[in-house]
Amino acid sequence: MHSQLRVLRVLVEDNPGVMARVSGMIRRRGFNIETITVGPSTEPGRSRMTLTVDAGHAEVDQVAKQLDRLIEVIEVEDITDAPTVSRELLIAKLDKVPPTVEQYGARQLATGIVELTADSETVEEFIEFLKPFGIKELARTGPVAMRRSA
Amino acid sequence: MTGADMVLEALEREGVEIIFGYPGGANLPLYQRLPAHPKLRHILVRHEQGAAHMADGYARATGRPGIVFATSGPGALNLVTGLCTAFMDSVPMIAITGQVPTAVVGRDAFQESDVIGCTQSVTKHSYLVTKVADIPRVISEAFHIAATGRPGPVLIDICRDVQQAEGGDFEYSYCSVLPGYKPALEPDLVQVERAAEMLAGARRPVILAGHGVILSHAEQELLEVAERSGTPVGTTLLGVGAFPVQHPLALHMTGFMGTGWNIKAVQNADLLMMVGMRVDDRVTAKLSEWAPKAESFVHIDIDASEMGKNVRPHLEVVADAKRALTAMAPYVKPPPADRGEWLTQIDAWREEHPLKYSRSNGHLQPQDVLIDMYRRCQDEAIVVADVGQNQIWAALWWNYTKPGLFLNSGGSGTMGFAFPAALGAKFGRPDKDVWCVAGEGGFVMTAQELSVAVEHQVPVKIVLLNNFSLGMVRQFQDDFYGGVRSEVDLTVMPDFVKLAEAYGLKARRVDRYEEIKPAFDEAQATPGPFLIDFRIDPEANVYPIVPLGKGLDDFWELPNGA
Numbered sequence: 249m250h251s252q253l254r255v256l257r258v259l260v261e262d263n264p265g266v267m268a269r270v271s272g273m274i275r276r277r278g279f280n281i282e283t284i285t286v287g288p289s290t291e292p293g294r295s296r297m298t299l300t301v302d303a304g305h306a307e308v309d310q311v312a313k314q315l316d317r318l319i320e321v322i323e324v325e326d327i328t329d330a331p332t333v334s335r336e337l338l339i340a341k342l343d344k345v346p347p348t349v350e351q352y353g354a355r356q357l358a359t360g361i362v363e364l365t366a367d368s369e370t371v372e373e374f375i376e377f378l379k380p381f382g383i384k385e386l387a388r389t390g391p392v393a394m395r396r397s398a
Numbered sequence: 399m400t401g402a403d404m405v406l407e408a409l410e411r412e413g414v415e416i417i418f419g420y421p422g423g424a425n426l427p428l429y430q431r432l433p434a435h436p437k438l439r440h441i442l443v444r445h446e447q448g449a450a451h452m453a454d455g456y457a458r459a460t461g462r463p464g465i466v467f468a469t470s471g472p473g474a475l476n477l478v479t480g481l482c483t484a485f486m487d488s489v490p491m492i493a494i495t496g497q498v499p500t501a502v503v504g505r506d507a508f509q510e511s512d513v514i515g516c517t518q519s520v521t522k523h524s525y526l527v528t529k530v531a532d533i534p535r536v537i538s539e540a541f542h543i544a545a546t547g548r549p550g551p552v553l554i555d556i557c558r559d560v561q562q563a564e565g566g567d568f569e570y571s572y573c574s575v576l577p578g579y580k581p582a583l584e585p586d587l588v589q590v591e592r593a594a595e596m597l598a599g600a601r602r603p604v605i606l607a608g609h610g611v612i613l614s615h616a617e618q619e620l621l622e623v624a625e626r627s628g629t630p631v632g633t634t635l636l637g638v639g640a641f642p643v644q645h646p647l648a649l650h651m652t653g654f655m656g657t658g659w660n661i662k663a664v665q666n667a668d669l670l671m672m673v674g675m676r677v678d679d680r681v682t683a684k685l686s687e688w689a690p691k692a693e694s695f696v697h698i699d700i701d702a703s704e705m706g707k708n709v710r711p712h713l714e715v716v717a718d719a720k721r722a723l724t725a726m727a728p729y730v731k732p733p734p735a736d737r738g739e740w741l742t743q744i745d746a747w748r749e750e751h752p753l754k755y756s757r758s759n760g761h762l763q764p765q766d767v768l769i770d771m772y773r774r775c776q777d778e779a780i781v782v783a784d785v786g787q788n789q790i791w792a793a794l795w796w797n798y799t800k801p802g803l804f805l806n807s808g809g810s811g812t813m814g815f816a817f818p819a820a821l822g823a824k825f826g827r828p829d830k831d832v833w834c835v836a837g838e839g840g841f842v843m844t845a846q847e848l849s850v851a852v853e854h855q856v857p858v859k860i861v862l863l864n865n866f867s868l869g870m871v872r873q874f875q876d877d878f879y880g881g882v883r884s885e886v887d888l889t890v891m892p893d894f895v896k897l898a899e900a901y902g903l904k905a906r907r908v909d910r911y912e913e914i915k916p917a918f919d920e921a922q923a924t925p926g927p928f929l930i931d932f933r934i935d936p937e938a939n940v941y942p943i944v945p946l947g948k949g950l951d952d953f954w955e956l957p958n959g960a
């Protein structure tokens with residue numbers, strides 16, 4: 249994966265249209281966003297987003313500040329350099345499921361469908377590994393991340 | 399209480415005195431209840447864009463949010479240019495638009511448009527209201543957001559059925575905190591002390607002041623810091639009025655069409671302190687060639703996202719300009735002994751590169767018109783300029799010794815802004831004389847609002863600098879696009895005196911220098927609005943100017959003795 253990728257954790261109000269605001273801001277300012285994931289947070293009425301941004305420090309700083317200007321964005325944190333854990337989910341439909349998928353910690357979900365939850369690099373490796381087995385369909389979430397406990 | 403009454407009641411609670419608006423299908427419930435709220439004066443504009451600019455001018459002149467009403471679809475979309483104009487210049491405004499009923503939202507109902515979507519990038523925030531109970535909260539939040547921090551327009555889109563719905567008892571509480579909105583107001587004291595030290599350590603410092611200084615009423619504090627530290631001060635186009643131009647430390651306007659001595663000072667400065675400004679491309683021209691000798695940049699702005707957006711500062715102070723300068727003042731040191739050299743150098747540049755214009759071709763010169771107008775302003779009047787050559791002339795010939803109100807559309811450069819904005823300014827500040835300076839191209843873009851001026855006898859004096867062309871574009875074509883004059887001719891235009899008379903206001907035409915004074919005398923003696931069609935030199939240009947794509951050092955000016 250790209251070495252420049254930086255990870256932002258964003259806490260937003262869970263209002264209709266907040267995704268449009270965030271993605272509109274990103275498009276308008278011409279930022280290079282690789283992935284966005286979003287889901288509920290522990291606080292009611294708030295969602296947690298994880299963004300990976302393919303850019304240098306200065307641009308990521310602008311992404312963070314521009315996001316922070318949005319009224320519905322409560323908090324933006326660049327956790328790239330912090331100790332974090334990061335995971336993404338992949339599901340893939342294959343012509344034939346190889347017996348060795350378990351080596352990657354993947355498992356078979358249904359006939360011809362495998363699932364893997366791992367860091368993004370491992371997910372990439374796993375996709376390479378699967379290619380010879382005929383990938384018919386593939387879906388991945390992009391990473392979600394959090395800081396490790398101190 | 400119905401939703402419509404709640405809206406109007408909330409506006410009253412917020413101290414609103416005037417609304418600029420236009421009715422239609424989706425805001426009829428609001429208009430049905432409006433007469434029951436006589437404290438709210440409503441101005442029926444002739445085009446929604448006029449309403450937006452009037453609200454904008456009102457807000458710039460008073461500091462209070464301007465209020466706009468419009469219906470759904472075409473009505474709301476006619477606001478977009480005005481919202482953008484306010485957004486780019488950080489002007490507080492609240493636009494309340496009607497939306498189709500909740501049941502048909504998203505079904506391409508009659509006059510439905512995605513107003514939130516269309517305005518997202520030109521508003522500070524926006525709300526779609528689909529529940530009547532949300533109205534008081536949304537309106538109080540909108541006022542808080544529009545008027546605090548870096549101000550800006552907020553749009554509230556309210557479905558028609560919500561306006562009609564019964565919402566029970568009205569309870570209103572003023573919003574002062576929002577979880578995701580915490581404007582940085584107070585400066586970090588370590589940083590302001592450091593800023594003062596850097597200023598004291600510089601040999602050739604320059605302060606540049608932007609709209610933020612005016613928005614935070616920091617003119618006095620700026621003057622104090624400048625005088626105590628012996629630092630010359632330039633302004634951006636929107637900062638004109640932030641510093642007295644007759645002051646010995648004044649560098650006047652900076653940037654792409656700034657004064658020669660300002661450009662020289664910026665290009666030779668070893669320290670630039672930018673206060674309440676964005677440092678946009680009209681200030682820097684070619685960025686890589688801007689301020690090449692500056693060893694440090696200090697940036698003071700209320701918006702953290704401005705830090706490093708265009709120029710990466712060595713020191714950032716994210717704070718309200720007034721509070722930052724107030725906090726800095728005690729640390730400001732008197733200038734070092736050699737400051738005189740820098741100021742003498744600037745004086746020499748002022749001598750070498752004065753503002754000038756030529757009368758040699760016998761035509762009426764716009765500068766002569768403006769010099770007479772400004773003489774009459776006496777440091778007090780509000781001057782609203784449109785966009786184009788007229789705007790830059792009005793900025794450059796600004797002569798106030800006191801901080802004053804010069805209003806124009808800087809960030810968006812919206813032609814048609816000046817006249818409705820001048821009406822809005824006069825509605826907000828009836829105690830002030832208000833002058834509108836415009837080119838004929840921009841003026842006809844919103845001239846339908848002459849009816850508003852006549853209906854309410856708004857004594858705005860319109861100074862039309864009529865050069866029979868889209869002057870600024872014509873100049874760009876002449877100077878930078880090979881002299882190909884393409885689609886800039888405006889010789890076929892209405893007779894503006896007759897046009898004014900058709901609308902019902904007095905007007906006069908001026909072709910010669912000698913007629914300037916009597917025309918202005920008549921305009922000032924006439925109660926109500928007045929238009930003067932100054933038929934100026936069709937070849938008059940704005941100088942200095944920096945060729946497009948070039949650095950500030952490459953500025954062009956009229957040769958001496960021209």
Ligand SMILES: Cc1ncc(C[n+]2csc(CCOP(=O)(O)OP(=O)(O)O)c2C)c(N)n1
Binds near residue numbers: 811869
């Ligand atoms: C709405 C809008 N359309 C186009 C432009 C581009 N533009 C900038 S200045 C200018 C010419 C303005 O002509 P006029 O109003 O006659 O003023 P002058 O420059 O002659 O003083 C134009 C077309 C603009 N700024 N705004």
